Amino acid sequence: MVNTIAISQARVTEHNFVAPNIKRLALQAPGIARQAQPGQFVNMRCSPTLDPLLRRPFSINRIDPTSGTISVLYKVVGRGTELLANIHRGDSIDVLGPLGTGFELKPQGRKVVLIAGGIGVAPFHPLAEQLVNTGYDVTCLAGARCDEEFAELNDLAELGVEMYCATEDGSRGEQGRVTNLLENTLHKRNFDMAYACGPNAMLAAIKQICGRAQLPLQLSLEEIMACGLGVCLGCTCEKEKENGFLHVCTDGPVVWAEEVKL
Amino acid sequence: MDEHSTRYTVHGGEKASEPQVKSGLRTAESDSRLTTSLCGIKLNSPILSASGTYGYGKEFSRLYDLSLLGAVVVKGITLNQRAGNPGRRLIETPAGLINSIGLENPGLEGFISQEMPFLREQGVPVIVNISGNTPEEYAALAERLDEEPGVSALEVNISCPNVKQGGMAFGVTCDMAAQVTTIVRSRTNLPMIVKLSPNVTDIAGIAQAVEAEGADCISLINTLLAMAIDIHTRKPLLKNTFGGLSGPAIKPVALRMVWQVAGAIKIPVIGMGGISSWQDAMEFILAGASAIAIGTANFVNPYVVPEIHAGLSKYMEEQGVKNISELVGAARINR
Numbered sequence: 038m039v040n041t042i043a044i045s046q047a048r049v050t051e052h053n054f055v056a057p058n059i060k061r062l063a064l065q066a067p068g069i070a071r072q073a074q075p076g077q078f079v080n081m082r083c084s085p086t087l088d089p090l091l092r093r094p095f096s097i098n099r100i101d102p103t104s105g106t107i108s109v110l111y112k113v114v115g116r117g118t119e120l121l122a123n124i125h126r127g128d129s130i131d132v133l134g135p136l137g138t139g140f141e142l143k144p145q146g147r148k149v150v151l152i153a154g155g156i157g158v159a160p161f162h163p164l165a166e167q168l169v170n171t172g173y174d175v176t177c178l179a180g181a182r183c184d185e186e187f188a189e190l191n192d193l194a195e196l197g198v199e200m201y202c203a204t205e206d207g208s209r210g211e212q213g214r215v216t217n218l219l220e221n222t223l224h225k226r227n228f229d230m231a232y233a234c235g236p237n238a239m240l241a242a243i244k245q246i247c248g249r250a251q252l253p254l255q256l257s258l259e260e261i262m263a264c265g266l267g268v269c270l271g272c273t274c275e276k277e278k279e280n281g282f283l284h285v286c287t288d289g290p291v292v293w294a295e296e297v298k299l
Numbered sequence: 300m301d302e303h304s305t306r307y308t309v310h311g312g313e314k315a316s317e318p319q320v321k322s323g324l325r326t327a328e329s330d331s332r333l334t335t336s337l338c339g340i341k342l343n344s345p346i347l348s349a350s351g352t353y354g355y356g357k358e359f360s361r362l363y364d365l366s367l368l369g370a371v372v373v374k375g376i377t378l379n380q381r382a383g384n385p386g387r388r389l390i391e392t393p394a395g396l397i398n399s400i401g402l403e404n405p406g407l408e409g410f411i412s413q414e415m416p417f418l419r420e421q422g423v424p425v426i427v428n429i430s431g432n433t434p435e436e437y438a439a440l441a442e443r444l445d446e447e448p449g450v451s452a453l454e455v456n457i458s459c460p461n462v463k464q465g466g467m468a469f470g471v472t473c474d475m476a477a478q479v480t481t482i483v484r485s486r487t488n489l490p491m492i493v494k495l496s497p498n499v500t501d502i503a504g505i506a507q508a509v510e511a512e513g514a515d516c517i518s519l520i521n522t523l524l525a526m527a528i529d530i531h532t533r534k535p536l537l538k539n540t541f542g543g544l545s546g547p548a549i550k551p552v553a554l555r556m557v558w559q560v561a562g563a564i565k566i567p568v569i570g571m572g573g574i575s576s577w578q579d580a581m582e583f584i585l586a587g588a589s590a591i592a593i594g595t596a597n598f599v600n601p602y603v604v605p606e607i608h609a610g611l612s613k614y615m616e617e618q619g620v621k622n623i624s625e626l627v628g629a630a631r632i633n634r
Contacts, residue, residue: 042361044601082599087547087575088394090599133601261389263396264598268354268374270403271389281382282403 042136042266043068046129050106059112059156059188060122061098062130067105069134073097075163076139076257076291079109080265082131083117093117094262096160096234096290097135107134110159110188136265140164140291141255142171146229150222150252151177151198152243154215154235158189160257160290164232165198175199178222180215180235184208216242223250233257233294241299254294260285274298332615333608335369335624337567337590338490338515340424340451342369345584345623346607349571349594350375350428350454350494351400355414356421359597363605369590370424373414375456377429378436380406384461386538390527395548395573396595397525399537401461402430407440415449424451426492430459430466434482441487453489455479455514458496458521460543467521470496473508480512492516492569495560497549498524502556503563510564517560518569518592520553546595547573554586561587561628575603577610584623585630 043066051063069079080092099108113122124130140160149168151161158179168175176199181187183206194200202210203218211218216239223246233243234257247254260272265286273282275298283289283297333344347370353359356371365371383403390397405413410427418425427450431437437455444450457470457479469475480493493509495502497520506517522543527536553572561568570588574580575596583591596603611623620626 042601044362087599089391090394090396090546090595091389091391092599131600261387261391263389263595264352264358264601266354266358266601268352268358269389269398269598270374270383270400271398273383273388273403275385282385 042133043072044131044133045069047132049124049126049128049130051108052124052126055110055188057185059110059186061108061110062121062124063099063106063108064130064132065105066107066132069132070100070102070105070107073100073107073135073163074139075100075142075167076160077135077137078265078290079107079132079134080136080262081109081121081133083120085131089117089120091263092133092265093121094136094265094286096257098159098162100163110156112156133265137286137290138288140232140257141230142167144173144230144253147172148174148228149176149230149232150228151175152215152219152231152233152235153177153179154233154239155181155186156188157233157235157239157257160234161232162189162192162196165193165196169197176201176222176228178203178215178218180204180218180239182206215239216246219243219246223252228252231255237299244294244299247294255291256294256297257291258285258289258297262286329366330608330612330615332621333611333623335589335622337369337569338452338492340370340490342424342590343367344369344608344611345590346580346604346611347426347569347590347592348372348597348604349592350456352594352597355410356418359601359604360421362601365421365423367605367608368423370426370451371418371421372426372428372454372592373410373418374404375402375428375430375459376404376407376410376440377402378407378431378439380404380409384539387536390536390542392525392527392544392546393548395544395546396598397527397537397542397544398522399461399539399542401539402459402466407443411447415447419449425449426452426454428454428456428494430456430462434469434479437479438482438486441483441489445487445489450489452492453483453487454492454494454518455483456494456521458494460496460498460522460524460541461539467496467498470505470521471499473505476505477508477512480509480514484513490515492518494521495519496521497552497556497572503559506560506564510566514566516567516569517564518571519560520549520556520572523549523552545573547575549573550575550579554582557583557588558586558631562631574607575599577607577614580607580611581614581626584626585628587628587631589624589627
């Protein structure tokens with residue numbers, strides 16, 4: 038965290054469903070938009086009341102310094118996101134950010150692969166945008182339970198990302214998990230760098246696959262979080278190489294796969 | 300409206316001044332109506348950070364001037380470094396938070412070398428919270444910190460529910476609490492604050508035992524022992540089964556205990572437990588707390604300290620009170 042943290046009552050500029058249970062929330066937050074890096078997050082209050090008490094962390098899904106807006110992409114899964122889903126355009130929301138450590142933006146080589154599980158696709162748009170703009174070939178493997186749980190596929194394709202997808206029910210792309218898709222893809226093609234975001238079980242499997250392929254891998258982690266600033270020490274995951282814990286809010290959310298035990 | 304345009308009033312009901320914004324940092328003028336003292340330490344305000352919710356001050360110093368605080372009470376220090384508890388550490392509850400951090404900290408020497416240089420520069424008293432597995436460990440911590448420049452006081456934590464040995468075990472009987480107090484007293488001349496556990500039947504009795512052994516101040520409450528169960532796995536959510544409940548949910552219990560303790564001892568009390576607004580802070584002061592500490596609310600609203608500072612200033616102004624110390628325990632008299 039080297040940037041300045043800004044907190045705001047940010048005005049909601051757009052708030053739409055992009056899939057049956059997934060919404061994109063756009064906020065006027067120039068201080069955050071000016072500084073945010075791909076992979077960083079914001080910590081937002083879903084309601085001004087004290088129940089639910091804690092802020093909710095969201096990957097930053099769009100960064101537009103020119104218009105001073107940022108977006109988050111989220112799935113409605115619990116009380117916090119249900120309250121969030123009812124916020125209207127023009128309302129204000131309390132948002133803190135940009136927080137945490139983002140993605141490596143200058144990986145060695147030219148060919149990178151992004152691996153997304155469900156709503157784990159959220160942090161990839163700003164990353165892909167930057168990588169494409171700096172001359173990388175970007176491929177994205179996206180997995181979901183079914184077609185209705187995808188978001189962003191077209192948006193990423195429009196950036197020039199080569200898209201492949203897998204669904205567990207076969208309703209779109211290959212049938213199976215994104216980890217199968219990754220294994221099959223790695224049999225046919227080589228990459229210089231991989232980035233993954235999704236449920237921990239998926240990240241653990243991807244870490245193994247990329248480990249075998251000796252493909253450098255960064256993971257965007259998710260943990261239950263309180264402060265988002267590094268003071269509560271609540272959002273930990275075990276270190277791989279030594280005893281002790283990483284703090285997802287400051288050491289992450291993006292970490293190198295070999296740093297973390299999943 | 301952008302994120303720098305949030306207004307809050309500074310310095311009471313006087314002219315509402317625009318907070319100074321520089322790289323996101325907000326500062327507020329000090330207010331003589333809020334200055335007070337505690338165990339001989341001069342405080343800019345009666346607002347302290349609660350140990351474990353404020354790290355060592357660095358993170359919040361990027362958001363506002365730490366001298367708004369009366370003192371920074373740092374995350375608990377143990378003799379040796381601790382990695383903290385494995386597994387899930389946080390559970391959100393209605394208006395509350397159960398934690399099982401387990402005193403993750405860099406250890407005494409790590410704290411002194413990594414954190415004290417920054418803390419000494421902040422122009423705010425530093426209170427170091429200490430925890431031990433044995434009374435001798437508390438004593439060793441006290442002795443070393445006694446000679447450390449920039450440490451204004453010790454807060455002896457005999458109330459952490461999240462460590463297997465020591466911690467809360469020292470705070471739940473009068474004998475054990477007295478034993479730790481005695482040995483720490485014998486090894487330091489620093490003002491000694493003893494932080495009590497609410498997980499006892501007679502908190503006033505523990506406070507009296509600690510006062511009798513030479514404590515200069517009592518702080519309370521630490522977290523309430525709590526748990527949650529995962530109905531799908533049919534197991535407790537925390538590896539240690541129990542954690543500590545904090546947040547607005549515990550405020551009425553904390554206030555009641557501050558009231559009981561303030562009525563039973565002569566040394567000052569630092570009140571804490573769920574304080575989230577200046578109104579909450581005022582309740583604790585009226586109940587008899589000479590100072591108050593902000594804990595979990597720092598996670599919910601990182602600007603809660605400047606906001607409480609502004610709110611208390613305004614209240615002093617509106618009530619025509621010259622200094623907040625005049626209101627300590629006022630609710631006890633006015634009954």
